[in-house]
Amino acid sequence: xxxxxxxxxxxxxxxxxxxxxxxxxxxxxxxxxxxxxxxxxxxxxxxxxxxxxxxxxxxxxxxxxxxxxxxxxxxxxxxxxxxxxxxxxxxxxxxxxxxxxxxxxxxxxxxxxxxxxxxxxxxxxxxxxxxxxxxxxxxxxxxxxxxxxxxxxxxxxxxxxxxxxxxxxxxxxxxxxxxxxxxxxxxxxxxxxxxxxxxxxxxxxxxxxxxxxxxxxxxxxxxxxxxxxxxxxxxxxxxxxxxxxxxxxxxxxxxxxxxxxxxxxxxxxxxxxxxxxxxxxxxxxxxxxxxxxxxxxxxxxxxxxxxxxxxxxxxxxxxxxxxxxxxxxxxxxxxxxxxxxxxxxxxxxxxxxxxxxxxxxxxxxxxxxxxxxxxxxxxxxxxxxxxxxxxxxxxxxxxxxxxxxxxxxxx
Amino acid sequence: xxxxxxxxxxxxxxxxxxxxxxxxxxxxxxxxxxxxxxxxxxxxxxxxxxxxxxxxxxxxxxxxxxxxxxxxxxxxxxxxxxxxxxxxxxxxxxxxxxxxxxxxxxxxxxxxxxxxxxxxxxxxxxxxxxxxxxxxxxxxxxxxxxxxxxxxxxxxxxxxxxxxxxxxxxxxxxxxxxxxxxxxxxxxxxxxxxxxxxxxxxxxxxxxxxxxxxxxxxxxxxxxxxxxxxxxxxxxxxxxxxxxxxxxxxxxxxxxxxxxxx
Numbered sequence: 001x002x003x004x005x006x007x008x009x010x011x012x013x014x015x016x017x018x019x020x021x022x023x024x025x026x027x028x029x030x031x032x033x034x035x036x037x038x039x040x041x042x043x044x045x046x047x048x049x050x051x052x053x054x055x056x057x058x059x060x061x062x063x064x065x066x067x068x069x070x071x072x073x074x075x076x077x078x079x080x081x082x083x084x085x086x087x088x089x090x091x092x093x094x095x096x097x098x099x100x101x102x103x104x105x106x107x108x109x110x111x112x113x114x115x116x117x118x119x120x121x122x123x124x125x126x127x128x129x130x131x132x133x134x135x136x137x138x139x140x141x142x143x144x145x146x147x148x149x150x151x152x153x154x155x156x157x158x159x160x161x162x163x164x165x166x167x168x169x170x171x172x173x174x175x176x177x178x179x180x181x182x183x184x185x186x187x188x189x190x191x192x193x194x195x196x197x198x199x200x201x202x203x204x205x206x207x208x209x210x211x212x213x214x215x216x217x218x219x220x221x222x223x224x225x226x227x228x229x230x231x232x233x234x235x236x237x238x239x240x241x242x243x244x245x246x247x248x249x250x251x252x253x254x255x256x257x258x259x260x261x262x263x264x265x266x267x268x269x270x271x272x273x274x275x276x277x278x279x280x281x282x283x284x285x286x287x288x289x290x291x292x293x294x295x296x297x298x299x300x301x302x303x304x305x306x307x308x309x310x311x312x313x314x315x316x317x318x319x320x321x322x323x324x325x326x327x328x329x330x331x332x333x334x335x336x337x338x339x340x341x342x343x344x345x346x347x348x349x350x351x352x353x354x355x356x357x358x359x360x361x362x363x364x365x366x367x368x369x370x371x372x373x374x375x376x377x378x379x380x381x382x383x384x385x386x387x388x389x390x391x392x393x394x395x396x397x398x399x400x401x402x403x404x405x406x407x408x409x410x411x
Numbered sequence: 412x413x414x415x416x417x418x419x420x421x422x423x424x425x426x427x428x429x430x431x432x433x434x435x436x437x438x439x440x441x442x443x444x445x446x447x448x449x450x451x452x453x454x455x456x457x458x459x460x461x462x463x464x465x466x467x468x469x470x471x472x473x474x475x476x477x478x479x480x481x482x483x484x485x486x487x488x489x490x491x492x493x494x495x496x497x498x499x500x501x502x503x504x505x506x507x508x509x510x511x512x513x514x515x516x517x518x519x520x521x522x523x524x525x526x527x528x529x530x531x532x533x534x535x536x537x538x539x540x541x542x543x544x545x546x547x548x549x550x551x552x553x554x555x556x557x558x559x560x561x562x563x564x565x566x567x568x569x570x571x572x573x574x575x576x577x578x579x580x581x582x583x584x585x586x587x588x589x590x591x592x593x594x595x596x597x598x599x600x601x602x603x604x605x606x607x608x609x610x611x612x613x614x615x616x617x618x619x620x621x622x623x624x625x626x627x628x629x630x631x632x633x634x635x636x637x638x639x640x641x642x643x644x645x646x647x648x649x650x651x652x653x654x655x656x657x658x659x660x661x662x663x664x665x666x667x668x669x670x671x672x673x
Contacts, residue, residue: 102532104544106607106610106616107641109544111533164610166583168532170529176512
């Protein structure tokens with residue numbers, strides 16, 4: 001009865017109700033846009049970051065994360081890999097050796113970073129460098145002398161494909177060790193600092209050079225289906241590996257810069273959306289309040305004939321909720337095609353962005369696209385209802401205080 | 412090994428002395444290689460002392476500055492050396508210690524000793540055209556090359572021998588090859604030039620030895636000039652003022668605590 005009454009009340013001012021619902025729809029549109037852009041870009045950056053070295057969850061020697069050094073290594077890697085690969089939610093796990101090195105040719109010496117991998121177990125879903133190879137190929141001998149270098153590092157070293165270079169690093173016992181390698185491929189991620197300092201080397205060769213056994217590495221990196229479950233996966237792996245002197249860390253711990261950027265960006269996004277919500281709520285409040293004030297006499301009559309003030313308040317709140325529902329429906333109608341287009345095609349801003357723009361060494365995708373997490377959808381829906389309900393509270397309170405005698409006397 | 416290192420070291424002396432031994436190998440090598448090894452080993456022996464103490468000056472000329480500094484250095488075997496700056500005053504006390512494949516630098520202004528990491532190996536040593544990596548690698552290069560005599564006879568009135576050193580296939584060296592010329596004067600083999608080539612066999616760095624003097628009863632070049640090919644006009648020149656070979660130095664001399672002592 002109250003729902004029908006509220007609906008009819010709104011129907012008496014169709015244009016006003018429609019414009020108010022449109023305001024709510026605009027809010028939904030903007031909220032989806034901002035949230036979906038964030039959800040897509042955060043997921044993209046976190047997954048790319050994971051594929052550039054540390055995975056979503058990393059198992060490494062104690063203290064390595066704070067002070068990386070090649071003497072901090074983990075043993076029993078094959079057992080750890082078997083254990084991790086059998087855990088729920090884990091898509092893949094690989095062992096790696098990463099560290100600093102000096103790369104030298106006859107003409108130049110350049111300081112940089114290496115990541116030693118087993119090419120037989122790495123795929124494009126575990127390393128971003130495979131997909132970024134712009135010339136040549138990934139080496140295939142895990143104990144060979146092949147190497148894949150960043151395109152800028154090749155330029156700095158005056159190297160060509162097939163060229164020889166020497167890398168020098170600090171071994172497991174603290175001594176400097178050197179090895180020669182030949183370039184089998186070159187990658188281009190677009191990030192200057194990565195392309196200018198990064199080399200991919202075969203893990204078997206590094207194990208020998210550094211004085212590691214075949215079952216030692218600096219880390220085991222784990223990839224999970226959804227990065228938001230990293231903390232849960234960390235806890236599972238921590239429990240499974242308890243008793244060993246290891247640290248199990250999530251991407252937000254190994255990639256603290258990126259995690260900080262995401263957190264700040266998310267916070268700013270939430271503040272924008274909150275302010276936008278306040279403005280939309282003010283619009284709804286205005287509409288409902290006008291509706292209450294212009295029906296002052298009508299409310300007086302209703303109370304005079306026995307309509308309870310509390311039901312009057314409830315009616316006004318329901319009117320607000322109706323506006324919210326209409327706005328939501330209108331919002332979905334307006335936003336759906338936009339969302340479908342943006343999630344499938346997106347907007348390519350590469351023409352307007354500087355090439356190689358990055359955040360903490362992670363390339364910023366120049367194509368704006370949408371992705372909405374389930375919790376984001378729930379959040380937007382809950383937010384719209386909460387705002388419309390809140391906007392109706394004051395008018396409802398005002399309506400509930402209707403005094404029929406005073407109201408009718410002032411006529 | 413090798414002559415090459417040898418000389419390099421030799422002059423360089425103290426430092427990274429060591430003239431490492433044994434150059435390339437073996438009895439099953441062809442005659443040319445075996446002979447080259449024999450001569451280069453002899454050159455090594457000539458240069459090498461079990462230990463050394465030297466005083467030298469290093470001049471560095473780059474496109475942006477020219478500077479000179481006086482150095483004093485000690486070495487023992489292939490792996491131990493200590494070099495200390497004695498002037499100019501603002502850099503006095505700065506010291507470099509090489510122990511095996513590890514290098515430490517002492518900075519008196521901050522009273523800090525730094526162990527050089529791999530990332531720091533590409534840095535210039537004391538502002539010269541030599542890198543920290545050159546110092547570490549020096550004694551190792553002897554094991555990494557095969558050598559042959561490519562010319563022997565009179566040239567410009569002097570009896571000379573040319574050697575070509577080519578890196579072994581898996582050797583961790585950046586050079587495509589190294590050529591070296593020796594002047595043969597009686598029983599003495601005196602280095603004249605060494606040219607380091609890149610992988611494309613283009614000259615990358617040249618070392619010229621000159622000003623033969625007698626140090627500890629041996630005839631040795633007192634000046635070594637390193638010229639990078641890609642930086643015309645730039646050079647680093649090491650001038651030996653004194654060099655005493657086979658001096659009595661204890662291993663404990665080459666310690667971090669000694670590094671700090673002026």
